[in-house]
Amino acid sequence: MSQTTMDPRLLRAPPKRKLRLSWADERVRGLVWQVLVIGVVGAVFYWLWSNTVHNLEVRRIATGFGFLNREAGLPIGESLIEYSPTDTYLRALLVGLLNTLKIALVGIVLATVLGTLVGIARLSRNWLLSKIAGVYVEVIRDLPLLLQLLFWYAIMQSLPGPRQSLNPVEGVFLSNRGLKLPWLEWQDAHTYAVLAFVAGAVGTWAWARRATQLRLQDGKPRPVWPVALGLLLALPLAVWLAFGAPWTVDWPALRGFNFRGGLTMTPEYFALLAGLVLYTAGFIAEIVRAGILAVPHGQWEAAQALGLRPGAVLKRIVLPQALRVIIPPMTSQYLNITKNSSLAVAIGYQDIVSIANTTLNQTGQAIEGIAIIMLVYLTISLSISFFMNWYNSRIALVER
């Protein structure tokens, strides 16, 4: 038989095996087991659900989400949107959700910055710097987070009262009611200026990519900073001037019991933020340190042999490779910040857990309340981890 012709038997389709309806056929067995398992799981879930509904009925506890349209009557201390106690429970829960996001997003950013700095500091050749960073990480990781939050809140409470508040600079007041800063009276022109800034940031990023592309083509470096200056500074300024340049400052002033006007950072928010950021930064520092140590030492030596300064080595060679090791555990830390923010209920910061707890208490509908809390945290956590996984896949090493 010549090597170039195939045996015609190999070209035919494999014979179809008929399904014998007997236990000996492994496909029939597999089918039966799968049907049974699915049936049992489905039955268990159905029983759980019907048992719950029956018990709620017997105990005459109300069910359903109709309570979301009822007047809440809850006073909320700080909220990002307009809220008054005559609004519905739905709006109160929305305020709680925004408060949680406010803490989670700011906490993630600050913890990453601080954690990266501490992690790099621990690897520094300066003995004092690395020892201080080491002590910080070891101590902060050992203390329970709730204790740290209560500690920070106690420090906030030990500040002087509003009538004796610290006044370092004109318009800035620090007291046990929080930090008061002067703020702009917000008008439309400011909104447009901010939008122009965002547009400018997008434009700068697009130009930076184009500049890199062109540089890779013909080797000529193109400066990014003039474009950045123009788009990020001049453009918003021009927009603001075009709208008449409104500039009235809202100064905080002590009136009666409290300060009125200006921007407030409440002690609850500050204590929660400080506790969360310092605690998680300790963990992030270790992750960053692990990532940097995971880069083979040969990369450092090769980069230095090429004449790069240590700063440039870190920025261009080591950190991009370290990121691949850092990103997955970092996702867990970000999720931790989000979930740990629910400890806010212990120090009086009204986040989604605190408000949902009060709601389920006032309406008696515990199952719906807990379901709302779970849904909120699940959504936030899945979004964070989805984004991080996408970012991780983008920077993954492309193997040849």
Place this chain on the structure above:
Amino acid sequence: MQPSGLFSTRALAAAAAVAGTLLAGGLAAPARAQAPAQAPAGAVNIFDAVRSRGTLVCGVNTGVAGFAQPDSQGVWRGLDVDYCRAIAAAMFGDPNKVRYVPTTAQNRFTALQSGEVDLLARNTTWTLSRDTQLGFDFAGVNFYDGQGFMVKNSTGAKAGKDLEGATICVQPGTTTEQNLAEWARSNRIRFTPVVIERQEELVQAYASGRCDAYTTDISGLASTRSTQPNSEEHVILPDVISKEPLGPLVRQGDARFADVVRWTHFLLLSAEEFGITQANVQQMINDPRPEVQRMLGRGGDMGKMLGLDNAWGVNVIRAVGNYGEIFNRHLTPIGIKRGPNELWTKGGLQYSPPFR
């Protein structure tokens, strides 16, 4: 996986899913048919459960002087605690057969709804939504109260309207929170709330100056003031901004248990009305007045009608005394006057139906 001849993988999976759903429906059908027939609505049987357990599980406050607070030896003392002891004495003859479960304002209702406690004696206000939506029955009012404010003398506030712009400490999940918002709105007073779950930390925030004022029931204000190291520095403002009838509550569905709780409360009131005290209850059994005889079990089978021993009246009074004695034991020392909690014969609101 070997490509099977007759069915592709996808077809197999689809067949399994369909069969599984049918099977689940089939298995669940008996459960569904059984659920309504299993127990008629209202067959929640707390009375027998408590009887067979031999202990009453009582939900109380985590620590409010005068109502429910553990003393330095860890023994619970207070008005609500004495009510738990009274009901245990009525059911078992022994006031010590009680287990106290401290509950916060946020978890008290889920504790009662889920059955973790049989009875909630936790200075809880009787409201319509709690009576209906939450599935509870209130068994009497053991303290008529109202909501007020406490401020430090140094703030200079003399009445509620002086609190414009103030920061007010309040506990979440209470009628206090909602009353405060409504009062502020109708009096056009702006305020900033500080909402902390645990009572101890809330009082700490008020004492440290984080809040200008603290609001809760006036009895709670009085008991908090009595536990502060420098109580003269605090003043309770004269405003009473709401009605707060406080009383014990049980789960809906067991009228027999609710009757026991309710009529124990009425027994304490009637005992004070007829002059029966902890000291003289033994002699009072021989009192000629027929109602006293019925209360103390010498005739009329009042106990048996409630499902209890006929000596329940004697057991209760011997254990805790009458309402006036309970009040004087716990609330008078912290400066709370009888006020509306006086008997109806003396112009107050406490009135018991007759024991007949």
